[in-house]
Amino acid sequence: MRHVWFNQQPKAFMNNETDQLKQWLKEKGITEIEALVPDMTGNARGKILPASKYLNSETTRLPEAIFIQTVTGDWPDDDAIEDLVHPADVDLYLQPDTSSVRMVPWVEEPTAQIIHDCYTATGEPHPLAPRNVLKRVLALYEKEGLQPIVAPELEFYLVQKNTDADFPLQPPVGRSGRPERARQSYSIDAVNEFDPLFEEMYDFCEAMELDVDTLIHESGAAQMEINFEHADPLSRADQVFLFKRTIREVAMRHDVYATFLAKPMQNEPGSSMHIHQSLLRVGSGENVFATPDGELTQTFKHYLAGLQTYTPAAMLFYAPNVNSYRRILFGDAAPNNTHWGFDNRTAGLRIPISAPEATRVEARFAGSDVNPYLAIAATLACGYLGMKHKLQPTEPVLGDAHELGANLPKTLEHALSLLQQPSELIDILGEKFVQAYVAIKYKEYETFFQVISSWEREYLLLNV
Structure with a gap:
């Protein structure tokens, strides 16, 4: 037949x-x-x-x-x-x-x-294809006459080749013949330690027409960040997907690894994928988040409130692995809250200072280990629900948002339980998809939990 x-x-x-x-x-x-x-x-x-x-x-x-x-x-x-x-x-x-x-x-x-x-x-x-999940969310915006625009900022580490999983990862040796020891945030010379690698990376990205923008050194040892130019969400997810393949290949050609593990080393910061996002009116191209004189619109407030309200339930798409929560709990700058503020990096939702036409939200929840299609789909779904229900955000935080306490899941198990609670988020992403995703993550968590760690042998073997 x-x-x-x-x-x-x-x-x-x-x-x-x-x-x-x-x-x-x-x-x-x-x-x-x-x-x-x-x-x-x-x-x-x-x-x-x-x-x-x-x-x-x-x-x-x-x-x-x-x-x-x-x-x-x-x-x-x-x-x-x-x-x-x-x-x-x-x-x-x-x-x-x-x-x-x-x-x-x-x-x-x-x-x-x-x-x-x-x-x-x-x-x-x-229904289970992640690219289709993102398209499903984008169709909702299309019906509203809106075009989401996003710009991912993707962090990653270069590390020495590690063929034995029992040994911790180590920073690689650069051109000087020495690995990094001190924090080198935004250091040009620290990036130049791996200049041949990054020259080839840019050559490959140019050949692939990837819209990579700025490369900076982050605060961790051999931790880098690559920024993508802002554009439609599907193209940005595609480019993050392709870039990960590319930098892994380039790194191995230079005898090191590139890793997007959210927290690869105990004493180094975690790696994130911040997602800058705004909405344009189809046809006019106006940014609906701000008026021409810079006043924040009700649409912006509803969207922001949606991110605040639904992010805890969506956390499994921003922190999809057991290791992801080491970044949330022990990362130097990782957000553990859904507060928001102007140019405030301690808040989970940062509003960069910009011209009115560039008004945007920077969601700082996602780790670098995410599936880019699902992380972008989740954040747009949260914002959409905020607009649909005309939610209102909290007051902006002026000081350290960490002092206000955490309100995000701290473990994979907690995130799994929140995502399974009935919500409109499930309806938007697709019930079958969410069911499959949860089943996969439960199995991964079960497999992880079967492993007896060196910590247990060290501290529990003869003491309990």
Whole structure:
């Protein structure tokens, strides 16, 4: 029996996008295609195909079970994922987003990478695909005549290669022959220690047309931050997804690792992905967060209040791993609250000082270990609910917001329990998606808890 899908042509192949893609591949001399799908963790799944086969095939497929696999390669218990995926482990169907096609600059053979959207056999967007979750949220804004604009700021560490997981990570040795010891916030010379690495990083980013902006040294040893230019949320999530692949590859070419672990070293700060966000009116392009004379609008206040109200329930998308909460609890600058303030980095929600047309909210909750599609989708969903219910924010904090106390989950287990409570956030993101995501995170937490740590052997072995 033929599925309905096979009688439908994917959208990308119904217009001249196909011809444009073929022309681009021909001009670049592409011989291979990496068909990419972002998974729940935010890593790339997919297939590598000869370019001729890719263009001539009816469609590309993957097992839909890739969306219920944990970061350790395990699977949630059957009862936790019942009715979420087909028991026969059926295929999902990949549709290329032709606007995402880019070179893979680190391989010898001319190779292109294309991000794909995922569909069911009947041609519906697959509910478990993270890219579809973000699109689902963006559709709500489109109905309101609004265009979200975001700009991620992504932190990461360079570390020495570590092939034995029992040993702590160490800062890498730079050009001077010595690793960093003291804090080097915003140091130009500390960045230049790894100048050959970053020169290649920028070369690769340019070849891939990634809109990377500023590179700075953060406060941790060999901790860096890369900023992306502001644009539509889907393109920014795509670029964070691709950048992570890129910098990991560049680092290994220079005999070090790049890690987006939220808290990779005990005595160093955690790494975050701050998300700057604003809303434009479709058509006029005006920023609806402020009037021309700089007065904050009610839309801004409602959006901000939504972030304050719904962020605790959404925390699992900003802190998706056990390690994420080490950043929240022990990070020097990580926010543990939903307070807000003008140019206040102790608050979870910072309003940078800017011209009225650049008025925006900087949500500081997400760690660098997030899936960018889900973190951006979650923050936009929270803001949307604030506007829908016309919520009002608290008063801005002028001093240290940490003194007002924490109101965010401190453990993965707590975040899991909050996300499972009935809420409109689940409705926006999709009930099946949230159920699958929770099942995956429970399984990862269970797997983590099975490991007996060195701390337990050190302090409990002979003392209890």
